[in-house]
Amino acid sequence: MSVDESRFARGLDIRREVLGDAHVERSLAQATDFTRVVQEYVTATCWGDVWSRPGLDRRTRSLLNLAMLTALNRPHEFSVHVRGALRNGCTQQDIQEVLLQTAAYCGAPAALEAFRLAQQVIEQLRQESLTT
Amino acid sequence: MSVDESRFARGLDIRREVLGDAHVERSLAQATDFTRVVQEYVTATCWGDVWSRPGLDRRTRSLLNLAMLTALNRPHEFSVHVRGALRNGCTQQDIQEVLLQTAAYCGAPAALEAFRLAQQVIEQLRQESLTT
Amino acid sequence: MSVDESRFARGLDIRREVLGDAHVERSLAQATDFTRVVQEYVTATCWGDVWSRPGLDRRTRSLLNLAMLTALNRPHEFSVHVRGALRNGCTQQDIQEVLLQTAAYCGAPAALEAFRLAQQVIEQLRQESLTT
Amino acid sequence: MSVDESRFARGLDIRREVLGDAHVERSLAQATDFTRVVQEYVTATCWGDVWSRPGLDRRTRSLLNLAMLTALNRPHEFSVHVRGALRNGCTQQDIQEVLLQTAAYCGAPAALEAFRLAQQVIEQLRQESLTT
Amino acid sequence: MSVDESRFARGLDIRREVLGDAHVERSLAQATDFTRVVQEYVTATCWGDVWSRPGLDRRTRSLLNLAMLTALNRPHEFSVHVRGALRNGCTQQDIQEVLLQTAAYCGAPAALEAFRLAQQVIEQLRQESLTT
Amino acid sequence: MSVDESRFARGLDIRREVLGDAHVERSLAQATDFTRVVQEYVTATCWGDVWSRPGLDRRTRSLLNLAMLTALNRPHEFSVHVRGALRNGCTQQDIQEVLLQTAAYCGAPAALEAFRLAQQVIEQLRQESLTT
Numbered sequence: 001m002s003v004d005e006s007r008f009a010r011g012l013d014i015r016r017e018v019l020g021d022a023h024v025e026r027s028l029a030q031a032t033d034f035t036r037v038v039q040e041y042v043t044a045t046c047w048g049d050v051w052s053r054p055g056l057d058r059r060t061r062s063l064l065n066l067a068m069l070t071a072l073n074r075p076h077e078f079s080v081h082v083r084g085a086l087r088n089g090c091t092q093q094d095i096q097e098v099l100l101q102t103a104a105y106c107g108a109p110a111a112l113e114a115f116r117l118a119q120q121v122i123e124q125l126r127q128e129s130l131t132t
Numbered sequence: 133m134s135v136d137e138s139r140f141a142r143g144l145d146i147r148r149e150v151l152g153d154a155h156v157e158r159s160l161a162q163a164t165d166f167t168r169v170v171q172e173y174v175t176a177t178c179w180g181d182v183w184s185r186p187g188l189d190r191r192t193r194s195l196l197n198l199a200m201l202t203a204l205n206r207p208h209e210f211s212v213h214v215r216g217a218l219r220n221g222c223t224q225q226d227i228q229e230v231l232l233q234t235a236a237y238c239g240a241p242a243a244l245e246a247f248r249l250a251q252q253v254i255e256q257l258r259q260e261s262l263t264t
Numbered sequence: 265m266s267v268d269e270s271r272f273a274r275g276l277d278i279r280r281e282v283l284g285d286a287h288v289e290r291s292l293a294q295a296t297d298f299t300r301v302v303q304e305y306v307t308a309t310c311w312g313d314v315w316s317r318p319g320l321d322r323r324t325r326s327l328l329n330l331a332m333l334t335a336l337n338r339p340h341e342f343s344v345h346v347r348g349a350l351r352n353g354c355t356q357q358d359i360q361e362v363l364l365q366t367a368a369y370c371g372a373p374a375a376l377e378a379f380r381l382a383q384q385v386i387e388q389l390r391q392e393s394l395t396t
Numbered sequence: 397m398s399v400d401e402s403r404f405a406r407g408l409d410i411r412r413e414v415l416g417d418a419h420v421e422r423s424l425a426q427a428t429d430f431t432r433v434v435q436e437y438v439t440a441t442c443w444g445d446v447w448s449r450p451g452l453d454r455r456t457r458s459l460l461n462l463a464m465l466t467a468l469n470r471p472h473e474f475s476v477h478v479r480g481a482l483r484n485g486c487t488q489q490d491i492q493e494v495l496l497q498t499a500a501y502c503g504a505p506a507a508l509e510a511f512r513l514a515q516q517v518i519e520q521l522r523q524e525s526l527t528t
Numbered sequence: 529m530s531v532d533e534s535r536f537a538r539g540l541d542i543r544r545e546v547l548g549d550a551h552v553e554r555s556l557a558q559a560t561d562f563t564r565v566v567q568e569y570v571t572a573t574c575w576g577d578v579w580s581r582p583g584l585d586r587r588t589r590s591l592l593n594l595a596m597l598t599a600l601n602r603p604h605e606f607s608v609h610v611r612g613a614l615r616n617g618c619t620q621q622d623i624q625e626v627l628l629q630t631a632a633y634c635g636a637p638a639a640l641e642a643f644r645l646a647q648q649v650i651e652q653l654r655q656e657s658l659t660t
Numbered sequence: 661m662s663v664d665e666s667r668f669a670r671g672l673d674i675r676r677e678v679l680g681d682a683h684v685e686r687s688l689a690q691a692t693d694f695t696r697v698v699q700e701y702v703t704a705t706c707w708g709d710v711w712s713r714p715g716l717d718r719r720t721r722s723l724l725n726l727a728m729l730t731a732l733n734r735p736h737e738f739s740v741h742v743r744g745a746l747r748n749g750c751t752q753q754d755i756q757e758v759l760l761q762t763a764a765y766c767g768a769p770a771a772l773e774a775f776r777l778a779q780q781v782i783e784q785l786r787q788e789s790l791t792t
Contacts, residue, residue: 055493071467074769097451187361203335229319241734338637373470583757599731625715
């Protein structure tokens with residue numbers, strides 16, 4: 001893909017800041033010839049084109065992503081963005097409020113799944129903080 | 133959440149009757165400060181506001197849930213409600229008919245997934261009945 | 265499509281009984297060389313393969329369809345099946361209960377849309393009964 | 397539905413503040429015996445249970461709803477909530493940012509539809525402000 | 529958005545070739561300060577990043593879009609891409625085959641809607657060819 | 661289900677050719693009294709009614725399925741059809757192009773999931789080819 005370098009570089013910086021160096025290093029290291037194209041595309045568009053914009057603060061963008069990923073039913077990316085939200089300064093209470101709002105608009109099964117996944121991430125982070 | 137007590141209590145009773153005491157005890161015991169709010173909300177709304185209504189019998193409500201959860205693509209809740217449906221007096225044939233109908237309206241991949249999950253629940257119940 | 269004749273014929277009979285002769289005549293008359301294939305496919309599969317099965321009564325099949333079509337967000341077919349449900353002996357209260365249950369499981373926006381569409385069909389049927 | 401009075405009353409107040417008296421009066425006036433149950437349920441749950449919570453400000457709740465309604469593909473409710481968002485103090489730029497973020501996560505067709513609908517609401521509000 | 533010029537220009541050329549100059553002129557002329565950002569984003573990403581790639585021919589890309597837009601339930605964009613598909617050299621029979629395949633995988637309601645919309649576009653094109 | 665024998669037989673042949681004898685043998689062997697009905701229905705409709713049609717080549721049908729299954733969010737069937745696509749003569753690059761196109765139209769989370777699953781299938785096939 002003819003992703004121009006500056007867009008990709010800008011996106012990669014923001015992605016590192018939001019999701020953490022460790023996560024991004026792992027994603028890049030795991031990329032294969034087959035998957036590299038989507039890593040580049042997502043870094044350039046989601047992070048380079050959208051998250052780079054100053055119009056909304058990162059905390060709000062994180063909360064929006066949690067709401068959308070619940071509605072879209074994408075558990076893997078949802079968990080990644082729970083981590084990102086907490087790194088971006090969202091509190092557990094912020095996340096709780098967003099997910100409860102999904103219960104009313106996306107239905108109870110969507111919200112129950114989102115709470116279950118977010119709880120797992122919170123547990124993992126607690127474990128990780130104990131071991132470091 | 134300012135869930136009034138009577139709604140929650142009424143919902144909890146019905147939820148126990150439909151999903152079984154063991155399942156509900158487990159859900160309540162596993163609830164954390166983070167997830168408790170959604171447990172309360174779902175008990176009060178799905179069970180206290182909707183399932184408590186006399187307009188449809190529980191067997192029909194279970195079948196409707198299986199159809200909706202297949203369409204909504206929510207495997208965890210789907211499996212919970214297969215158990216509930218069998219407890220509510222739905223036969224395996226009732227469930228089979230509902231799931232085959234999803235093949236026509238939600239598409240083959242949705243129905244194949246639903247049959248696979250329902251089959252697993254049926255197996256588990258058979259195992260459980262052998263060990264008790 | 266090599267739809268065998270008996271399946272199609274059986275499906276067409278049931279479709280007429282559920283949706284009404286007038287609706288089915290109109291669908292068939294409007295079919296073009298381009299759309300005929302899907303009319304035949306749907307008649308043979310949904311009606312000939314699924315609705316023809318004795319395992320569930322038609323009233324329950326109609327209620328399941330209303331729940332699925334709400335979850336799937338398909339307003340045109342939803343309205344067709346509200347009509348079908350009333351022809352199949354579902355009461356307005358049955359439909360009301362199903363749609364309220366969608367509010368809890370599919371979310372409020374899905375249910376609000378479903379109630380709006382069902383109300384329109386009920387109005388139309390009232391008008392039609394006045395003019396005949 | 398046994399919606400307790402205080403929840404409904406609290407929800408109705410917030411719904412009026414967010415969506416405007418005119419909109420809410422119209423909804424209530426148009427409610428029929430058939431649709432009243434969902435009006436009451438939505439007022440009590442979405443507005444009385446969720447929007448009443450102090451954990452997130454209304455501006456953020458509006459932005460979350462726009463993101464979810466785009467993902468869920470519910471144009472009618474989306475337009476209602478664009479109006480609500482502007483009443484809640486969201487700027488056009490806030491809305492623009494949310495909808496552009498949906499392009500990356502929900503896909504281009506979802507975002508194009510959301511921009512089209514939001515533009516129509518903005519036009520309508522401009523017309524209304526000229527005629528009053 | 530910091531869409532680099534070459535990506536946008538490349539995307540705009542392809543978009544014109546696929547959807548026609550008239551359609552693209554209209555989209556650009558109708559763009560407002562509010563909607564311009566999504567027009568630029570979509571032109572740069574969908575058309576500049578993806579459609580510009582040589583790995584699949586345009587006819588196949590059109591058929592893929594029709595299948596995805598049916599699954600995603602996006603009628604407006606679906607109709608735009610039916611036109612694009614016919615311009616790209618897809619035959620009516622190609623489109624018919626794709627849409628029948630959606631009946632099996634996305635369910636009958638999705639396919640019925642897609643056939644209805646595609647039929648309307650075919651009618652419009654017939655009318656347009658008569659008047660020019 | 662009154663699936664006529666010739667449709668089922670024709671479907672079974674094509675399903676074997678596309679998905680491989682081993683996969684189909686396993687599916688049939690695992691079928692229970694509960695799940696057999698959906699195996700028969702899917703073989704007769706998806707394979708017997710749709711894939712049997714000469715209007716599109718199998719390679720294109722496979723690519724369409726990958727796009728639809730990504731949009732529909734059905735990981736199990738998606739993985740089955742990645743295998744089928746490679747058997748049908750689709751190259752890894754073809755699949756890569758389809759999945760990148762889903763990023764633009766279905767959103768980044770859908771495409772990231774699809775790439776992850778397809779990569780796993782590619783790995784498994786590599787392992788299998790080493791051990792045989």
